[in-house]
Amino acid sequence: MPGDMESLCAPYEIEFPFERTVGPIVGTFLAGLRERRLIGARTDRGAVLCPPAEFDPVTGRAPTELVELEPVGTVESWTWVPHRPGDPVEGDFAWALIAVDGTEGTFFHALDAGGDPARIHRGLRVRARWAAERRGELGDLVCWEPEEM
Numbered sequence: 001m002p003g004d005m006e007s008l009c010a011p012y013e014i015e016f017p018f019e020r021t022v023g024p025i026v027g028t029f030l031a032g033l034r035e036r037r038l039i040g041a042r043t044d045r046g047a048v049l050c051p052p053a054e055f056d057p058v059t060g061r062a063p064t065e066l067v068e069l070e071p072v073g074t075v076e077s078w079t080w081v082p083h084r085p086g087d088p089v090e091g092d093f094a095w096a097l098i099a100v101d102g103t104e105g106t107f108f109h110a111l112d113a114g115g116d117p118a119r120i121h122r123g124l125r126v127r128a129r130w131a132a133e134r135r136g137e138l139g140d141l142v143c144w145e146p147e148e149m
Contacts, residue, residue: 007082025052028066033140036130038071040103047104071128072147073100073107080117089143091115098126098144110143119146 022030025041029052032039041052041063050069055062078096087093089112097106111126113119126144134140 009082023054025054025063025066028052030136030138030140032068033138034134034136036071036128036134036140038069038100038128038141040067040069040100041065042067048102049105050100050103050107069103070101071141073098073103073126073144075099075111075120075122075124075126075144076106077122078111078120080120088139092117093143094120096120096126096144109141112143112145114145 029039038050039052040048040050042048042065043056043059044061044064045056045059047056047058048067048069049056049063052063052066076097076099078094080092080094081087083090083092088110091112092115094111094113094117095108096111097108098111099106111120112129125147127147129142129145131140131142
């Protein structure tokens with residue numbers, strides 16, 4: 001019909017189809033999520049990475065320490081997606097790159113703007129929304145949401 005818009009749809013699933021041990025850095029990060037704490041890794045050049053990596057992507061060296069971060073940040077980029085069964089958020093939401101305060105790089109995760117894409121913009125301040133029951137996995141941080149929600 002004239003004026004109707006159809007979107008392109010394709011199934012997607014973000015996964016790592018293999019098993020491995022998480023090690024002390026990622027293990028500490030996941031344990032922190034279980035406790036509603038956001039953990040980053042400081043590199044020997046002073047940058048903090050979140051989520052933490054087992055090595056600095058710039059130098060290839062292991063981080064020097066783990067640090068606790070405030071679970072807040074800023075939207076750097078985003079894309080709106082219609083809700084599908086199994087999504088982390090009820091209703092339409094965005095996949096976003098979040099610059100966690102005090103860190104280098106971005107954290108790819110779901111962003112719940114209450115079903116309204118007009119609320120999202122680069123520079124939007126967001127905070128973590130935690131799951132009621134946590135198990136030490138990435139899903140313990142359900143999504144990010146605008147601070148004013």
